[in-house]
Amino acid sequence: MTYKAITLVKRPETELTDDLLKVIDFSKPTPTDGEMLIKLSHLSLDPAMRGWMSADEKSYIPPVKLGDVMRASGIGEVVESKNENFPIGTRVMGLMGLTEYALSDGKGLNKIPKELPADAILSVIALPGITAYHGVFEVLKPEKGQTLIVTAAAGSVGSLVGQMAKNLGLTVIGVAGSEEKCQWLTEELGFDYALNYKDSNFEEQLSNAAPNGIDLFFENTGGVAQGPIFNAMNPHGRIAVCGLIAEYNKTEASPGPSWIGIIKKRLTIQGFTMPDHFHRINEYGQALGEMLEKGELKYRTHVLEGLESAPKGLNLLFNGENKGKLIIAL
Ligand SMILES: NC(=O)c1ccc[n+]([C@@H]2O[C@H](COP(=O)([O-])OP(=O)(O)OC[C@H]3O[C@@H](n4cnc5c(N)ncnc54)[C@H](OP(=O)(O)O)[C@@H]3O)[C@@H](O)[C@H]2O)c1
CATH class of the missing domain: 3.40.50.720 (NAD(P)-binding Rossmann-like Domain)
Incomplete structure (x- = not known):
């Protein structure tokens, strides 16, 4: 079985153009001991991705290497697991990339409750x-x-x-x-x-x-x-x-x-x-969840469909056409 992911093939000079990212078919991997396979359901498009595409080694996070899957955060569900901390059905969030499936050992991923809607997580809690x-x-x-x-x-x-x-x-x-x-x-x-x-x-x-x-x-x-x-x-x-x-x-x-x-x-x-502050994610997430529950925070989402919408979608952040949190539903 194959799945699609988007790799970075060229670095931007100014505006984001169509030739920087490429959709590629990969063969579905099988988790080895300690690993799990995650099926992504939602991806987040963020302005920071523009910085991650550039060659700047002195920024707060290293650039994405040419040929690698483009870094992006998203939400998914574990569909195969050889990691007892993340059994099948666990819902996770983290930097898994612009991809339909991701293999992970769990490092850097956060477990999220199944009952919270993906748009509320990506727009507010994340x-x-x-x-x-x-x-x-x-x-x-x-x-x-x-x-x-x-x-x-x-x-x-x-x-x-x-x-x-x-x-x-x-x-x-x-x-x-x-x-x-x-x-x-x-x-x-x-x-x-x-x-x-x-x-x-x-x-x-x-x-x-x-x-x-x-x-x-x-x-x-x-x-x-x-x-x-x-x-x-x-x-x-x-x-x-x-x-x-x-x-x-x-x-x-x-x-x-x-x-x-x-x-x-x-x-x-x-x-x-x-x-720098990801160690406080649980504390902040808790406070944000309470604000949401009390009706203190409203949000709106701008949802695009399918992985292939990512390259053009990113530009909406730069021309101001996004109305709210830009999300890709897979
Ligand atoms: N420091 C951090 O850790 C961190 C984390 C997350 C986000 N950020 C930064 O926070 C900012 C907002 O991010 P976001 O995810 O919430 O995106 P967003 O505000 O939902 O979308 C970006 C918005 O920026 C505005 N914009 C684009 N080009 C502009 C320009 N030349 N002049 C003025 N406004 C312009 C557009 O709105 P208008 O229609 O109003 O122009 C666009 O809708 C970004 O700069 C992002 O890099 C920083």
């Missing part, structure tokens, strides 16, 4: 939720009454960040790239303001939404919104640098705001990546 949770509670450390702004606010991480801050009693401003997304933020998620960074009067809209300045900035994008937001920061403000998606397809970094503002306003700016 990377988007733990990233939002860590950035909000461990980096920004919000206090009631403060004003928080988040970019890519209608995306999977950003939408959770804003809701967590609203639930803590902050004034929340979301920045997104379309009117539809802005409307979703204010009408469905309860953000106080949603600003379209593509509007020519973005700066004016920002000063109207935050007449007393910004205390906390959850940065997901870089790009045109970054400078005006940086200039609106209050003294002793904090910036969590989670992502800079506007930069990922560029060959040269854009100039950022002048560092003089960091001194004058005594700002704290902290970058973070979740692999």
Whole structure:
């Protein structure tokens, strides 16, 4: 029996093109002692995959080797097992790649309850939720009454960040790239303001939404919104640098705001990546599960069908056409 997987055959220079990833047929492997075979049911497409395709050896995680199955996280079920910790029927989540089947010894995989829907796991309990949770509670450390702004606010991480801050009693401003997304933020998620960074009067809209300045900035994008937001920061403000998606397809970094503002306003700016905090996944997952159960977090998913949808699907994250967590159903 054969199955399909997607390998990385070429590294991107700028935008993601059709020739970088290739669908290949593999023969189904048989687990040896300590191994198990997992049938994937759902895959997650994430902006970080763009970085994993590049040759950068100095990033927080090594690049995917040319010819290897493209790294991606997903959910699956054990269908054959020679590992007593993972009997047949166990549901697992982890970095198993863009593939229909994966062979594993269990390292790096998390067991997940069967009753939780895959979209809730991938949209909230998995990377988007733990990233939002860590950035909000461990980096920004919000206090009631403060004003928080988040970019890519209608995306999977950003939408959770804003809701967590609203639930803590902050004034929340979301920045997104379309009117539809802005409307979703204010009408469905309860953000106080949603600003379209593509509007020519973005700066004016920002000063109207935050007449007393910004205390906390959850940065997901870089790009045109970054400078005006940086200039609106209050003294002793904090910036969590989670992502800079506007930069990922560029060959040269854009100039950022002048560092003089960091001194004058005594700002704290902290970058973070979740692999450093994976040891806290159970703790964060528990907290996120409770928030979901209480109805404190809403999410939406953008579901593509079939493994072959991955190469083109990834681009939706970069042109902003994804509406919510981008998932592939296999
Ligand atoms: N540090 C970590 O460990 C970690 C973990 C997870 C994610 N992240 C980062 O968090 C950010 C959000 O990730 P996500 O998974 O939640 O994706 P997402 O927000 O669901 O999707 C990406 C969104 O980015 C926006 N975007 C794309 N190009 C842009 C540009 N040039 N300028 C401004 N906005 C742009 C688009 O929304 P619009 O329509 O609003 O433009 C797009 O929908 C990414 O930068 C990602 O790399 C970091």
